[in-house]
Amino acid sequence: NAGVMQNPRHLVRRRGQEARLRCSPMKGHSHVYWYRQLPEEGLKFMVYLQKENIIDESGMPKERFSAEFPKEGPSILRIQQVVRGDSAAYFCASSPNQEETQYFGPGTRLLVL
Amino acid sequence: AQRVTQPEKLLSVFKGAPVELKCNYSYSGSPELFWYVQYSRQRLQLLLRHISRESIKGFTADLNKGETSFHLKKPFAQEEDSAMYYCALPYSGGGADGLTFGKGTHLIIQP
Numbered sequence: 114n115a116g117v118m119q120n121p122r123h124l125v126r127r128r129g130q131e132a133r134l135r136c137s138p139m140k141g142h143s144h145v146y147w148y149r150q151l152p153e154e155g156l157k158f159m160v161y162l163q164k165e166n167i168i169d170e171s172g173m174p175k176e177r178f179s180a181e182f183p184k185e186g187p188s189i190l191r192i193q194q195v196v197r198g199d200s201a202a203y204f205c206a207s208s209p210n211q212e213e214t215q216y217f218g219p220g221t222r223l224l225v226l
Numbered sequence: 227a228q229r230v231t232q233p234e235k236l237l238s239v240f241k242g243a244p245v246e247l248k249c250n251y252s253y254s255g256s257p258e259l260f261w262y263v264q265y266s267r268q269r270l271q272l273l274l275r276h277i278s279r280e281s282i283k284g285f286t287a288d289l290n291k292g293e294t295s296f297h298l299k300k301p302f303a304q305e306e307d308s309a310m311y312y313c314a315l316p317y318s319g320g321g322a323d324g325l326t327f328g329k330g331t332h333l334i335i336q337p
Contacts, residue, residue, distance in 0.1 A: 116269070146324055155230070156270075158317040158324030169323055204270065211323060217270040 115139075117207050117218035118187075125224045132192040132199070134221045138207030145188040146215060147173075147180060150202040162188060195225045228253050230313050232328035239303050240336050247298040247331050249287075249313030257315045259296040260325065261287055264310040273298075273311070283307070308335045 118137040126132050138145050143164050148156040158172040162182040173180065177195075182188040192199055202222050206215035229252045239245055251257060261273040274282045276289045276296060287298045296313060310330045317324035 148324075148327075153329065155232075155312060155327035155329045156314075156325070158326060161323050169317075172317060172324060214272045214275075215325070219269050 117142075117205055117216050119203075119205050119218035119221050121221060122219060123222045123224070125226065126195050127226050128196055129194050132195050132223055132225075134190040134192075134203050134205075134223070135187040136190070136205030136207075136218060137187040138205075139216055142207035142209050142216070144208045144211060145182050146206040146208075147188075147190050148204040148206065150204065150220075152201075156204060159190075192223075195223075197225045199223060200225045228257075228315055228317060228326045230315055230326055230328035232311075232313055232331050234331045235329070236332045236334070238334040238336060241305055242302050245298075245300045245303045245307065245333065245335075247311050247313075247333065249296045249298065249328060251294050251296060251313070251315055253294075253315055257289075259287070259289060260314040261285070261296075261298050262312045262314060262327070264312070266309070270312070303335045305335045305337060308333055 117139055120135050145162045147159040149159055150156045160173045160180045161169040165184050177193045179191045202220045204220045205218045208215045231250045233248055258277050260275045262270050263273040264270045285300045287296050289296050310332050312330045313328045314325040317326045
């Protein structure tokens with residue numbers, strides 16, 4: 114089992130562009146969580162998804178950010194019209210169910226120029 | 227609102243000395259607390275959770291509801307313990323959904 118996969122590992126975007134971050138959960142895991150880590154800060158919860166459903170998006174900014182976890186394929190975190198303040202490390206975690214340990218991916222470092 | 231405070235950004239101790247990484251929290255209700263660790267060039271991984279009451283790699287943590295603390299302790303530090311340590315609790319009331327993390331403590335074990 115390769116663990117949680119995230120790609121790209123590094124992403125550079127100019128202000129106003131779109132960023133798409135992908136997360137493939139561990140095999141057998143149907144729960145996905147996205148976190149953002151700003152410099153010198155702890156990880157902040159953004160959104161929790163199960164297959165085809167958003168369970169809790171209370172940590173996600175109301176505008177420009179969206180997430181999905183389709184029936185087939187990876188979970189996608191999409192940031193439209195990026196701004197410099199979006200520069201951060203974005204981590205994905207997965208678990209087999211709500212009660213089990215979350216396993217983290219290596220993160221995607223987003224830099225907005 | 228749920229909050230986790232790790233007051234020490236950096237903690238340096240000598241090999242063989244006791245280690246205590248501090249974590250204080252604010253939470254409405256009865257929390258489940260976690261310690262995660264990130265070794266150099268590795269991904270974040272669970273070290274222990276208070277509900278399991280396990281000792282992992284010699285580390286233990288006791289939930290003190292009176293002091294709202296969940297300090298991580300190890301009696302004799304080893305060089306391989308050098309890492310970033312994060313304390314965490316559930317983002318919202320109850321359940322094991324998203325987590326709220328502290329800012330982390332960088333533990334350095336000197337030889």
